[in-house]
Amino acid sequence: MKKIRPFALFVILLSLLISCAPASTPTPTMVSPTDTAASPTITAIPPTSTANPSTATLLPLAAPTFTPVSPASELPSTADFERTAISIFNAADIAALSTLGGHSDGVTGMAFLPDNGYLASLSGDLVLTLWDTQSGQKVNTLTEPGERVYNVAFSSNGNLLAVGNPDNTIGLWAVKTGELIQTLGKSKSFVMSLAFSADGSYLASGGVEGLITVWNVESGQAVTTLQAPDSPIDCLAFSPNGTLLASGNAEGNTDITLWDLESQQALHTFSGHSGNVYNLVFTADGNQLISSSGDLTIKIWDIDSGEEINTLHGHRGYVYGLALSPDGNLLASGSADGMIKLWDANSWKELRTLDSHDKYIFYLAFSPDSSLLASSVSNGEAIILWGIAQ
Numbered sequence: 001m002k003k004i005r006p007f008a009l010f011v012i013l014l015s016l017l018i019s020c021a022p023a024s025t026p027t028p029t030m031v032s033p034t035d036t037a038a039s040p041t042i043t044a045i046p047p048t049s050t051a052n053p054s055t056a057t058l059l060p061l062a063a064p065t066f067t068p069v070s071p072a073s074e075l076p077s078t079a080d081f082e083r084t085a086i087s088i089f090n091a092a093d094i095a096a097l098s099t100l101g102g103h104s105d106g107v108t109g110m111a112f113l114p115d116n117g118y119l120a121s122l123s124g125d126l127v128l129t130l131w132d133t134q135s136g137q138k139v140n141t142l143t144e145p146g147e148r149v150y151n152v153a154f155s156s157n158g159n160l161l162a163v164g165n166p167d168n169t170i171g172l173w174a175v176k177t178g179e180l181i182q183t184l185g186k187s188k189s190f191v192m193s194l195a196f197s198a199d200g201s202y203l204a205s206g207g208v209e210g211l212i213t214v215w216n217v218e219s220g221q222a223v224t225t226l227q228a229p230d231s232p233i234d235c236l237a238f239s240p241n242g243t244l245l246a247s248g249n250a251e252g253n254t255d256i257t258l259w260d261l262e263s264q265q266a267l268h269t270f271s272g273h274s275g276n277v278y279n280l281v282f283t284a285d286g287n288q289l290i291s292s293s294g295d296l297t298i299k300i301w302d303i304d305s306g307e308e309i310n311t312l313h314g315h316r317g318y319v320y321g322l323a324l325s326p327d328g329n330l331l332a333s334g335s336a337d338g339m340i341k342l343w344d345a346n347s348w349k350e351l352r353t354l355d356s357h358d359k360y361i362f363y364l365a366f367s368p369d370s371s372l373l374a375s376s377v378s379n380g381e382a383i384i385l386w387g388i389a390q
Contacts (some may be wrong), residue, residue: 206233335362
């Protein structure tokens with residue numbers, strides 16, 4: 001019989017003891033706060049406005065219906081246009097009434113045409129599209145091959161389109177035909193901003209170095225040159241009567257300058273924003289100027305005194321888009337928080353918050369009869385049409 005060595009015998013006995021021992025309950029391990037995963041980000045839902053919404057209520061439309069723009073076999077796949085689709089919504093319940101295959105590039109501007117039935121939109125790759133807002137169908141698409149553009153402006157009646165070209169020239173286009181009417185002389189610097197006068201007779205352009213040029217649209221000639229502080233001109237706005245021009249600066253200069261175009265002198269400098277000024281709009285009577293800013297506010301300025309008379313709070317992100325309804329009763333603002341707010345343009349009370357976009361809202365436009373509001377985000381993810389009853 002073979003002898004078992006002492007060490008082997010010890011190993012055998014140890015194994016028997018382990019196999020017979022009762023299973024132990026694991027001791028819970030406390031996790032310190034530093035060992036936990038990052039807390040989820042909670043997006044606060046804005047409180048329901050307490051203002052009386054009777055001034056601007058949203059139309060209760062019929063059940064959602066889908067209107068195809070072409071036979072299904074001709075439609076692109078959803079993936080091809082979901083980021084640049086145009087949707088028509090009922091703002092009361094945010095129900096999609098129609099979704100169209102939109103631009104293949106981000107939307108850089110839009111405007112309603114005078115007949116109130118059509119919306120024109122332009123993308124960064126110079127594709128101009130006309131939409132029938134009643135049927136939701138694409139009426140026409142006009143393409144002009146060229147380099148990507150960012151700075152555009154539609155005339156207030158939607159008939160003219162100005163495009164700041166990469167070579168510092170400005171192209172004037174007829175919206176309905178897509179015809180290039182003329183090219184305005186080369187600016188001294190890259191065109192940062194554009195704005196038409198209310199009657200479409202003049203166009204203002206702002207450059208990187210603070211240079212502002214006012215052009216006669218019919219002749220194509222520069223009629224006025226203004227030198228703002230040495231900072232890029234990020235936004236421009238004509239007064240309703242065309243005698244005044246407001247300019248907002250970017251890159252750290254938060255002042256707004258009000259110019260008298262006849263004397264070519266600065267009348268006022270509005271100081272009060274703590275962030276870049278992104279948009280400017282005059283009230284319908286021309287007595288007040290509205291500005292939006294990266295400080296999350298909208299300010300109202302008195303034109304005669306140059307004093308700040310009101311500040312509107314409520315957005316939780318930079319305020320980019322501004323639009324005043326043609327009847328002068330509503331102000332719409334769009335922000336980086338993805339919200340559109342409607343304000344009473346007489347009392348400046350908040351009336352309604354529209355929550356549909358999930359990105360920066362740059363572009364807003366009212367229809368000529370003030371019954372529709374179009375909105376679009378910075379990357380052209382969607383253009384949404386809202387029905388508004390007053």
